[in-house]
Amino acid sequence: MTALAAVPRSGARLPYPLVLILLTALLLVAATAGIAAGSVPLATGEVWGILVHRAMPALVEPTWPPVRETIVMDVRAPRVLLCGVAGAALSVCGMALQALVRNPLADPMLLGVSSGASVGAVLVLVLNLTVFGAFSLPLAAFAGALGALTLVYFLARSGGRMTTVRLVLAGVATAEVLSAIAGYLIITSGDPRKTESAMRWMLGGFGGTSWDLVPIPAAAVLLGTVTLLGVSRPLNLLLAGEEAAASMGLNVHRFRACLFVLVALMIGAVVAVSGSIGFVGLMLPHIVRLLVGAGHQRALPAAALLGAAFLIAADLAARTVIAPEEIPVGILTALVGGPFFLWLMRRKAAW
Structure with missing residues (x-):
């Protein structure tokens, strides 16, 4: 049994449907707060009134100024929705990667x-x-994500085995080299506007989000999550080890290669609009396994809901903590995720 499967049991878990209901409620609360908070604060009732009126005009009579509807529908709603999509993608991809490489880090x-x-x-x-x-930006991000993931996998695998230390070192080294390349490209661009735009991808953030940015990542994440749910049984088999999975009829190498492409597609689509946001895919899968267990058929939907709620809340903090200035959300997730990573390393030193 691997470290992923050996999740500690902290007493009786809540019923699975109740967990999904609570996570959905948490997501709705986070989304409502994300739309209501800002330089022009809005009441919760007003937020929902505007949303319902836009969806079904006959149900709610508008009693608010038109500018407030513009703030909700054209400024804050697309940003909150994109945050939710990105959070769900990072959380789900983190859970899938941990199973694919059989490594909790x-x-x-x-x-x-x-x-x-x-x-x-x-x-x-x-x-x-x-x-x-x-499609140039999403396709380039997808190609970069797939290339990096493939490189790390082959660097970390030696003699048919992959250790936690080797995987982390290969990943960190590759990330540093790629970050240096991106930084060099930005510095030598010679165009202040291009430099400013590129820095957004380096730090992570959702400023300037519009509805035009939502469809591609939303479609990629929805398709990817549904696909991962469809292959939840093979993912579960990998938790028992490659040999055990192969003995059950799974072509491990082909399955892993296909899932790497899928994960790269999801991450590339998200990074193309949000930038690099770390540690979400590390923290939340572990929390979800404590709530619902390690089985992917149950854990993946919970991970998507919790990831969406978490990143919406992180973005809300990023734009309100030092308002009117905005902190790149990638900085906040690193401040939370870094200590979590160190705690996880100490807690499972045997990995």
């Missing part, structure tokens, strides 16, 4: 996936590469 940022996607995005921004039109 796997995370899109620690494995260099986010840095690879950032390099792809920065290349498009700095060099103004628009070969594929509006």
Whole structure:
């Protein structure tokens, strides 16, 4: 039994449907707060009144100034929705990566996936590469994420084995090199506007989000999450080890290669619009396993809900803690995730 499967049992767990209800409620509370808070504070009732009126005008009579509806629908709602999509993607991808490499420390940022996607995005921004039109940025981020993940996997695997130390070292080294490449591209761009845009991808953030940025990552994350749910049984088999999974009829190498592409697609689509946001995919899968267990059919939906709520709350803190200035959300997730990573290392020193 691996460290992932051997999650400590802290007494009787709550019924699974109740956990999903509570996580959904948490997500709704976080989303409502994310829309209500800002330079122009809005009441909760007003927020929901505007949302319901926009969806079904006959149900609610507008009693608010038009400018407030503009603030909700055109400024804050797309930002909150994109935060939720990104949080769900990072959490779900973190859980999938931890199963694929059978390592509880796997995370899109620690494995260099986010840095690879950032390099792809920065290349498009700095060099103004628009070969594929509006899809140039997501495709470049996807290619960078896939390349980084593949490189780390082969660097960490030696003699058919992969240890925690080797994986973390390969991931950190690859991430540092890719971050240096992205930084070099930004510094040498010679265009202040391109430099400013590229820095957004390096620090992570959702400033300036509009509805145009939402469809591609939302579609990629929805498709990816549904696909991961469909292969939850093979993911569970990997927790028992490659040999055990192969004895049950799973083509481990082909399955892992396909899932790497899927994870890279999801991370690339998210990083293309949010930048590099670390530690979400490391922390939340462990919390979810404590709530619902290690089985992916139950854990993946819970991870998506908790990840969405967490990143919405983190973004809310990022834009209100030192308002009117805004902290890059990637800084806040690192401040929370760094200590969690160190605690996890000490708690499971045997890994």
